[in-house]
Amino acid sequence: MGLQLIPVFFIGEERDMTRRIFSPDIEHKKARWGWVFIFPSLVFFSLFNFYPIFNALYTSLFRKKLLSLKPPEFIGFANYIYLFKSPDFWNSIRATVVFTIGTFIPMVVFSLIFAVFIISRKRFKKFFQMAYYSPAVLSSVVVAAIWLLMFDPRGLSNQFVNFILNTPGVDHKWLANSTMVQISTMLVYFWKYVGYFTIIFLVGLASIPQSIHEAAKMDGVNAWTGFWYITLPLLKPTTILVSIMSMLQCLKTFSTQYLFTQGGAPMGPINVITLNLYNTAIRDHRIGLASAMSIILFCIMLFFTWLQFKGSRSDKVSY
Amino acid sequence: MMLRRLKRKKKTSSQPFIMDMFVWVFLVVAALFILAPFVFMFTASAMPANDIMKMPYRWIPKGFYWQNFWQGIRGNDGSFIYLRNILNSLIVASTVTATTVILSALTGFGLAKYHFKGRYFVFMMILATMMIPFEVIMIPLYLIVTKLGFQNSYPGLITPFLVSAFGIFLMRQYYVTFPDEILDAARIDGASELMIFSKIILPNSVPAIATLAVLTFKSQWDNLLWPLLVAQSEEMKTIPLYIVRFAEEKHTDEGAMMAVAAIASIPILILFFKLSKYFIGGAAVFSVRKG
Numbered sequence: 001m002g003l004q005l006i007p008v009f010f011i012g013e014e015r016d017m018t019r020r021i022f023s024p025d026i027e028h029k030k031a032r033w034g035w036v037f038i039f040p041s042l043v044f045f046s047l048f049n050f051y052p053i054f055n056a057l058y059t060s061l062f063r064k065k066l067l068s069l070k071p072p073e074f075i076g077f078a079n080y081i082y083l084f085k086s087p088d089f090w091n092s093i094r095a096t097v098v099f100t101i102g103t104f105i106p107m108v109v110f111s112l113i114f115a116v117f118i119i120s121r122k123r124f125k126k127f128f129q130m131a132y133y134s135p136a137v138l139s140s141v142v143v144a145a146i147w148l149l150m151f152d153p154r155g156l157s158n159q160f161v162n163f164i165l166n167t168p169g170v171d172h173k174w175l176a177n178s179t180m181v182q183i184s185t186m187l188v189y190f191w192k193y194v195g196y197f198t199i200i201f202l203v204g205l206a207s208i209p210q211s212i213h214e215a216a217k218m219d220g221v222n223a224w225t226g227f228w229y230i231t232l233p234l235l236k237p238t239t240i241l242v243s244i245m246s247m248l249q250c251l252k253t254f255s256t257q258y259l260f261t262q263g264g265a266p267m268g269p270i271n272v273i274t275l276n277l278y279n280t281a282i283r284d285h286r287i288g289l290a291s292a293m294s295i296i297l298f299c300i301m302l303f304f305t306w307l308q309f310k311g312s313r314s315d316k317v318s319y
Numbered sequence: 320m321m322l323r324r325l326k327r328k329k330k331t332s333s334q335p336f337i338m339d340m341f342v343w344v345f346l347v348v349a350a351l352f353i354l355a356p357f358v359f360m361f362t363a364s365a366m367p368a369n370d371i372m373k374m375p376y377r378w379i380p381k382g383f384y385w386q387n388f389w390q391g392i393r394g395n396d397g398s399f400i401y402l403r404n405i406l407n408s409l410i411v412a413s414t415v416t417a418t419t420v421i422l423s424a425l426t427g428f429g430l431a432k433y434h435f436k437g438r439y440f441v442f443m444m445i446l447a448t449m450m451i452p453f454e455v456i457m458i459p460l461y462l463i464v465t466k467l468g469f470q471n472s473y474p475g476l477i478t479p480f481l482v483s484a485f486g487i488f489l490m491r492q493y494y495v496t497f498p499d500e501i502l503d504a505a506r507i508d509g510a511s512e513l514m515i516f517s518k519i520i521l522p523n524s525v526p527a528i529a530t531l532a533v534l535t536f537k538s539q540w541d542n543l544l545w546p547l548l549v550a551q552s553e554e555m556k557t558i559p560l561y562i563v564r565f566a567e568e569k570h571t572d573e574g575a576m577m578a579v580a581a582i583a584s585i586p587i588l589i590l591f592f593k594l595s596k597y598f599i600g601g602a603a604v605f606s607v608r609k610g
Contacts, residue, residue, distance in 0.1 A: 027434075033512040034433025038441060041426040041482050048479050049448040052459035059459065114349065117342045130595055131350045134357065137591045137598065139541035141559040142580045145566055146356050149363065149573055154372045156359060191353065199602040223338065252452050255543050255559075262567055274454050274544075281458050282548065294455040301452060 053298075060292035066285035079292035089293070091268065092276040095182070096300075099272060100250040102186045107246050108239065111194050115201030116227065129202065132195030140192065144259035147188045151175050175260065178269040185270050188256050193249065197242045204238030205231070244308050251301055254278070273297050364388070364581040368572035387578035395570045400553050401579065404561040407550075410473060411557060412539035415480045419535045420528055422482035427490025428520050432502065442491065449484045453544070461548050475549045476557070480539065486531050489604060493527040494520070526600070533594055534601040540587055558583045 060079055064072035083089045118128045135143065150156045151174035162168055174184045208231065216226045232239075254274040261267045261275070273293060281290035358378065363371045364387055365380040392401050430442050460479050469475035497520070505515050521528075543559040550556045556564075565571055565579055591598055 030433055030512070031435035034429045034435040034438060036512075037429025037433065037516070038426045038438075041422050041445070041487060042441065044422070044482050045445060045448055045484070048460060048463070048481075049451060049456065049484075050444075052456035052463070053451055055459035055462070056456060114346075117346050120342060121346070128346055128350060129599060130591075132353055133595075133599060133602070134588075134591065135353060136602075137537065137587055138584055139543075139559055139587070141541075141543055141562045142360075142584050143356075145562055145576060145580045146360050148566065149371070149576065150356065150359060152372065152573075154374055156355075156376055159375055191356070195353065196602050199599055203603040223335070248452075252454050254454070258543070259563060259566065262563060277454060278544070278547070281461075287458055287462075290458055294458065298452065298455045302450070305450070 056291045056294055059288055060295050062288045064286075064288040064291075066281065066287050068285070072288065075288075079289050080296070082289065083292055083296065088271075089276065092271050092273045095270055096251060096253075096272045098182060099186060099189075099253060099270070100247060102182070103189045103250045103253075104243065104246040106186075107190055107194055107197060108243050110190075111197035111201050111242065112235075112239070114194070114198040115205055116231070118198070119202060119205045129195075129199065132198050134195065135192045136196040138192070140255035141259060143188060143192050144256045144263075147184070147191075147256075148175075148259065148263045151184055175263070175265040178266060181260065181265050182269050184265075185253075185256050185260060189250065189253060193246065197246055200242055200245075201235070201238060204235050204241075208234050240308060244305055247304055247308070248301055251297070251304070273300075360577050360580055360584070363574060364577040366574055368574045371573045371577070384574060387574035388582070390572075390575040391565070391578040391582065394565070395568050398553070400556075401561055401565075401582075403554055404556050404558055405582070407473075407476075407555065408540060408558040411476045412536050414473075414477050415539045416532050416535045418477075418481045419483050419486050420532050423486030423490045423531060424521065424524065424528065425516065426482070426487045427492075428494050428516055430487070431491045431494035432497070432499070445484050445487050449488070457544065457548065460545075464549060470549060471551045471555050473555075476546060476555070479545065480535075483535065486535065489531055490524070490527055493524055497523070526597070529594065530597045530601045530604070533590065533597045536590070537587060537598075 059072075061074060061076060062072035063075050063078070114128075114132060118125055118132075121128070152158075153171045153173075155174075157174055158170070158172055161172055162170055172180060174180050212230060212234070213226065216230055221230070252274055253272055257270045257272050257275045258278070260270060267275075274297070277290050277293045277297070280286050280293060359376075362378055362380050365383045365385075366377075367384050367386075370377065370381070392399060394400055426445075430438055464470060464475045464478065467474075467478075469478060501519065502515055505519055510518070541559070542557070543563070546557045546560050547563075550560060562579055562583060566576060
């Protein structure tokens with residue numbers, strides 16, 4: 001579900017240019033039409049977005065079972081207290097944090113490198129863009145299925161690593177070893193989304209006026225210094241945008257971990273919050289507890305967004 | 320003149336030449352890495368299972384082993400349920416795409432071009448919902464859908480995605496720059512507001528609509544979590560669920576698995592090659608800030 005999370009802070013506000021060329025009566029009629037146009041969506045959002053978020057908050061205060069006829073019992077913050085005492089939930093937080101840090105940092109670094117390299121080319125720009133972006137098009141289940149086979153003991157990943165390290169016949173236990181299975185999920189995610197963020201960087205790079213680069217060249221600035229002191233500072237807004245987006249994306253990873261555990265990988269190391277949430281709600285039917293989990297996940301995401309946004313308060317760049 | 324310029328270029332380019340070569344090699348190697356799993360999927364789908372797991376992997380299949388595709392479509396139980404699941408995915412993804420495009424365009428237009436009180440507040444509220452991850456509201460949504468009796472049905476699969484905040488944002492940003500004069504001219508000529516929307520606005524927003532349509536279709540084609548909750552019977556499952564189930568089954572061999580994956584990917588890859596402009600444009604939406 002790709003792009004549902006974009007920080008609201010990034011949306012610029014246009015000046016409201018109210019022009020009245022018709023009589024007040026017609027203007028009034030026009031305004032009514034505005035409401036008519038937005039009404040269907042407004043109903044939808046109230047029912048399927050606003051109500052659920054409050055409902056999740058409310059349900060998290062109850063002991064509630066799915067499919068149970070017993071009325072839910074109000075237990076205050078007991079669900080949250082239970083979660084904070086549960087080693088299983090702490091493990092999920094650990095798994096999520098490890099996965100997020102291990103994935104989003106390489107993703108930001110490599111997508112930046114890819115973008116800088118691609119934009120410096122005169123030919124094949126389009127080809128590289130398409131090639132790097134293409135994994136993002138595949139559905140995540142297909143991606144997990146492909147990699148599940150490549151991580152097989154006899155699969156391509158072992159063959160490749162053994163070829164590079166010159167260690168024939170060694171099984172690196174991509175899906176069996178608890179450290180390796182975490183690395184495997186990171187690798188899959190990195191592979192799928194790095195091209196997507198490369199595109200965003202490319203647009204950011206293209207918006208830096210060419211004249212700045214030319215002026216720097218005239219002054220005898222070499223490529224490396226130019227990148228470090230001119231391109232990178234000007235690219236700061238894009239970098240922040242990409243880090244927030246990729247981080248939020250990583251925090252809600254689900255499909256890869258789900259299919260890997262279904263495919264026989266150990267659950268513990270990759271039991272991320274979303275996977276835990278799904279199992280708690282659907283397998284164990286503990287709706288109240290799962291709601292508390294989802295609220296905690298929401299708070300974590302809000303916190304990181306706020307943190308990165310705070311670090312970027314002065315991100316207005318003028319060329 | 321020409322010669323002198325060439326000469327000067329040559330003199331200064333000995334060190335950048337190494338750098339240049341390095342960048343080319345880096346980009347090509349990275350592209351090979353990124354494309355290798357695709358090649359693996361398509362070649363493996365045409366190989367018998369014991370060829371796939373042979374070391375070293377043979378990148379060119381000996382022939383086309385069509386039994387994989389037959390096995391994948393037929394399923395291990397011979398029920399051909401995959402065809403039904405593909406149909407379900409098509410129905411869900413196209414319905415969601417259609418409603419999202421129409422409702423987002425309507426709402427985006429309303430927010431961009433009608434100056435009623437509270438419209439900025441409404442816009443901000445809708446944007447705020449973009450911050451809510453689906454995972455957080457999925458359980459309440461599930462309870463709502465169950466209450467409405469939509470469980471295990473097309474309405475159940477479709478309703479939570481009828482319109483998207485992202486779509487409204489995209490369309491509104493597009494319409495804000497649309498000249499008011501044209502709309503006013505149409506009004507003076509006696510066009511109704513609905514006519515303005517359908518005859519002027521819609522035909523003039525094809526790029527934005529195409530971007531939104533492509534992204535929506537893709538995200539529905541990809542959707543795993545929600546169908547996992549709602550679709551219980553095999554008849555109502557979508558492609559991702561079929562792949563998950565097929566991967567779990569004991570009799571599944573690797574070739575058939577990759578054939579199933581290839582079948583699921585071909586439509587979206589064709590869409591990508593035909594409409595790559597809109598896919599890439601969709602990714603770029605966020606980095607272009609106006610205002």
